[in-house]
Each structure stands twice: as structure tokens, then as C-alpha cells.
Amino acid sequence: MNMNLERKEGCKESPIVVASRGEEGVEPAPMQVTPKPTRSPVPGWLARSLGLALIGAEVLWGAGEGGSLLRAEDGVRTAGGTSGISYRNEKNAEKPLSVHIVKVERNRPDLVLTTTLAKGTVLDLSPLSExxxxxxTSNARPVVGINGDFYRTEQEPFAGDPLGFQVMEGELISSPHANHPSFWTDAKGAPHVGVVTNRFQATLPGGVVIPFEINEERLRGTARVYTPRLGASTRSSGEGKELVLERDGTGEWLPIKPCHTYTARIREIRTEPNTKLTPDTLVLSVEGALAAGLEKVHPGETLTLAFPTEPQTLGCETAIGGGPTLLRNGQTPDYKARDERHPRSAFGWNDTHWFFVEVDGRQSNLSIGMKLPELSEYLAKLGVKEAINLDGGGSATLWLYGQVVNSPCYGYERNTANGLVILRKETPRREPD
Known part of the structure; x- marks a missing residue:
């Protein structure tokens, strides 16, 4: 897995956008704010093509896409109005440290929190900006984004597979990880952070019960359910059986949702691995000794697939894995962490705002990164009540209005598996009477 929050790879040193001033009336974080203009961390061609050049500019709290984001004399053009989104870059030249914070108003019905998936499939990777x-879409556009969960890299089997839980617009993408926390929203849209455990199981004709995970690599002695989100095929290998499943009558079917139960009809039973996936089928893939339980199962019969979790996540629209949990009710939980500084990404919230936070690191001329306990303390002083650590290191990326605003430690965006995004819903235009 891309557990690069613990890795020590060398990174190219790269300049950063300027520091900013704190929002009036808001207690500043415990870091000196130094408004010294420097260059943007993204290539010039990218900044020019996006039309949003944060070059030699001072970015302020309390503004955003629709406000006075930058000083008029900086010559940076933005729209008018109030956007519900604010950004600042805090710097401490002595450590040195550079931290990027985006705050988003939670009560705005036009600002929707969801997750991304690289190229729309589990087994793929792409930069956050892609x-x-x-x-x-025709009625929504992304305005804020941050990289998400740890994942399998290009050098590993099942590259792109997120380590933990993911739900995207209500669709279950990836199984929760038993030892890593997740962020998720409940049926009322309330946010939560903590460990989610899956209790997924298939009940075969005759009553045999097989536990499984969804869209994960099939290992020795395990069972998996693969959805069309995985990719073109199951990518399984070795001995086993794969049951191609289709909808049974008019019962509930795809996409799979957490805490729902489905009845499926067995279309085909295959002994060859790497079964093709289609938009209207699932595959139950069983390896080794577990496959012996399928000897009395035949095409045309039905089975049930149940997707319960603990705690219950029925009605969840958005979820993403990470870890550790950085804050609970404004306090730092007891977690184990190596005494190392790295680039960091984190997501948190309080009663009024979402917080997207990125700490640059591994760049001695700009920012040395943070230890996890330091990140917890920093978030608490920002006013964050609940927070989760996301993948860091070379993956740490913060995107705002079409531009990467932080300084990725490699000097470029790394391919990642998923992310968290704020979409702005567009108000439909009324046709004239």
C-alpha cells in the first residue's frame, strides 16, 4: 500500500505561493504569517492555462471564488459575490513550514461534498487535478479537492485499489479496512470518523454462508465480490471459481450500496480466472478451499449478497478511508505514530465548516512537514473538532478553483487513487415566460 506518510523518499525542492493574513476576528494559528511573495508551485504553463495565477499574490481568509480573493493591485481576476469558500497559506520561515487551509461553509446547499475515483474505476490512478x-457535469463543477486514501501503487498488484472504505454518491466502491478509520456521512448527512467494520456475506443455495470483501485482490482462501467499478475484468489468478451474477427479477440491483441486501441469479459458473465484468453483472470470486462449498451450486439458482457494516452506514452518500483519526471532539486520540516529519493531508470539520488542510514537506527551503501529533495540535488551534489524516508524502495535494495551490514534494502531482471534492451546484436558469 502507498503508506508514504511513513516513507523518507527524497523530493525535489520547489517554490511556493505566498503566505497570507488571517481572517479578521479569527484567532490566528500558532504560526508566523509572512506575506513574502514567491512563485507558484505549479508550472507556469499550467497556471496560465487555468487563468488563475497565484503569483506574487496575497491570499486572504474570508474570500473565495465569489469574493475579493486577492488585492486589486496584484492584478489577479476573480468573480464577485460570496462563495462560502476561503483559503489561506500560513508560513513559518524559521522551521520552515508552509500550510494551506481551505474552509468551506457546511450549511451551503450549493456546496456538495463527495469523493473522486481515478478514471472512474478502482484499478486505476491519476493526478488529483485530472x-x-x-x-x-452540466449542473455542478468542482471547486475544492484534496487527495484521499492510501492505495496500491503502480509497482503493486491491483494498482489503484484504495486501502479502506469508499462510497461515492451512495455507491459502495471499496471495503472498510479493519484497522484504519474512515470518514463517512450518515443518512442525514451528518459526518463521522472512526473505524468501520464490514460484515459482508453471501448466502448460497442450501444455506452455506461465505464472508467476502468488495473490489479487493483475491488472496488465498478468500472470497470477493467484484462490481463493474473494478475495471474490465476481475484480475483474479490461480485456482478457484467465479460466479457471474445477474439481477433476479425486479429486485434491487446495481449500484451496490452499504447495508443493503441483494438477491442475485447465477448466470454462469466459471473455473477460469479473470472473468469479464459488464455494466449489469457482479462476480462472486472464491479461491481455494472455499470454492469447494460451491460444488452443489448451479446456474439458474439464486443467492443473497448482504453488505452490513458496524457501525451501520445505511444511507451513506460519501465515505473515504485514511488514518489515524487526528481529532475527536477537539481532542487528540491516543494513536501510535512514528516520530517523523512528512508532507501531510488532512480533512476535518466543526459545526460550521469543512477544513481541507495540506502541509508541504521534504523541502528544506520551504517546509519540512509535520509529525502527526503536531498536525493534530495545529488543527485543534484552527478550531477543527473532528479530523482524519489522509495519504501524505508525495501524494499530498490541495486543489482550488482549477489549480494545485500547494507545493508537491516531487515537483509534480503524483498519481493517486481517490480524493475528496466540493462540488458547486449550478442554479438552473429559468426559461423566459
Missing amino acids: QMKGQA
């Missing part, structure tokens, strides 16, 4: 482009 994932943001894929979020644009």
Missing part, C-alpha cells in the same frame, strides 16, 4: 476534471 480527477477534478472528471467531476464536472
Whole structure:
């Protein structure tokens, strides 16, 4: 897995956008704010093509896409109005440290929190900025994004597979991880952070019960359910059986949702691995000794697939894995962490705002990164009540209005598996009477 929050790879040193001033009336974080203009961390061609050059500019709290984001004399053009989104970059030249914070008002019905998935499939990777482009629709567009969960890298089998829980617009993408916390929203849209445990199981004809995970690599002695979100095929190998499943009558079917139960009809039983996936089928893939339980199962019969979790996540629209939990009710939980500084990404909230936070690191001329306990303390002083750590290191990326605003430690965006994004819903235009 790409557990690069613990890795020590060397990174190219890269300049950063300027520091900013704190919002009036808001207690500043315990870091000196130094408004010293420097260059943007993204290539010039990218900044020019996006039309949002944060070069030699001072970015302020309390503004955003629709406010006075930058000083008029900086010559940076933005729209008017109030956006519900604010940004600042805090710097401490002595450590040195550079931290990027985006605050988003939670009560805005036009600002929707959801997750991304690289190229729309589990087994793929792409830069966060590419994932943001894929979020644009006719009535919504991405405005804020941050990289998400740890994942399997290009050098590993099942590259792109997120480590933990993911739900995207209500669709179950990836199983929760038993030892890593997740962020998720409940049926009322309330946010939560903590460990989610799956209790997924298939009940075969005759009553045999097989536990499984969803869209994970099939290992020795395990069972998996694969959805069309995985990719073109199951990517399984070795001995086993794969049951191609279709909808039974008019019962509930795809997409799979957490805490729902489905009845499926067995279309085909295959002994060859790597079964093709289609938009209207699932595959129950069983390896080794577990496959012996399928000897009395035949095409045309039905089975049930249940997707319960603990705690219950029925009605969840958005979830993403990470870890550790950085804050609970404003306090730092007891977690184990190596005494190392790295680039960090974190997501948190209080009663009024979402917080997207990125700490640059591994760049001695700009920012040395943070230890996890330091990040917890920093978030608490920002006013965050609940927070989760996301994948860091070379993956740490914060995107705002079409531009990467932080300084990725490699000097470029790394391919990642998923992310968290704020979409702005567009108000439909009324046709003239």
C-alpha cells in the first residue's frame, strides 16, 4: 500500500505561493504569517492555462471564488459575490513550514461534498487535478479537492485499489479496512470518523454462508465480490471459481450500496480466472478451499449478497478511508505514530465548516512537514473538532478553483487513487415566460 506518510523518499525542492493574513476576528494559528511573495508551485504553463495565477499574490481568509480573493493591485481576476469558500497559506520561515487551509461553509446547499475515483474505476490512478476534471457535469463543477486514501501503487498488484472504505454518491466502491478509520456521512448527512467494520456475506443455495470483501485482490482462501467499478475484468489468478451474477427479477440491483441486501441469479459458473465484468453483472470470486462449498451450486439458482457494516452506514452518500483519526471532539486520540516529519493531508470539520488542510514537506527551503501529533495540535488551534489524516508524502495535494495551490514534494502531482471534492451546484436558469 502507498503508506508514504511513513516513507523518507527524497523530493525535489520547489517554490511556493505566498503566505497570507488571517481572517479578521479569527484567532490566528500558532504560526508566523509572512506575506513574502514567491512563485507558484505549479508550472507556469499550467497556471496560465487555468487563468488563475497565484503569483506574487496575497491570499486572504474570508474570500473565495465569489469574493475579493486577492488585492486589486496584484492584478489577479476573480468573480464577485460570496462563495462560502476561503483559503489561506500560513508560513513559518524559521522551521520552515508552509500550510494551506481551505474552509468551506457546511450549511451551503450549493456546496456538495463527495469523493473522486481515478478514471472512474478502482484499478486505476491519476493526478488529483485530472480527477477534478472528471467531476464536472452540466449542473455542478468542482471547486475544492484534496487527495484521499492510501492505495496500491503502480509497482503493486491491483494498482489503484484504495486501502479502506469508499462510497461515492451512495455507491459502495471499496471495503472498510479493519484497522484504519474512515470518514463517512450518515443518512442525514451528518459526518463521522472512526473505524468501520464490514460484515459482508453471501448466502448460497442450501444455506452455506461465505464472508467476502468488495473490489479487493483475491488472496488465498478468500472470497470477493467484484462490481463493474473494478475495471474490465476481475484480475483474479490461480485456482478457484467465479460466479457471474445477474439481477433476479425486479429486485434491487446495481449500484451496490452499504447495508443493503441483494438477491442475485447465477448466470454462469466459471473455473477460469479473470472473468469479464459488464455494466449489469457482479462476480462472486472464491479461491481455494472455499470454492469447494460451491460444488452443489448451479446456474439458474439464486443467492443473497448482504453488505452490513458496524457501525451501520445505511444511507451513506460519501465515505473515504485514511488514518489515524487526528481529532475527536477537539481532542487528540491516543494513536501510535512514528516520530517523523512528512508532507501531510488532512480533512476535518466543526459545526460550521469543512477544513481541507495540506502541509508541504521534504523541502528544506520551504517546509519540512509535520509529525502527526503536531498536525493534530495545529488543527485543534484552527478550531477543527473532528479530523482524519489522509495519504501524505508525495501524494499530498490541495486543489482550488482549477489549480494545485500547494507545493508537491516531487515537483509534480503524483498519481493517486481517490480524493475528496466540493462540488458547486449550478442554479438552473429559468426559461423566459
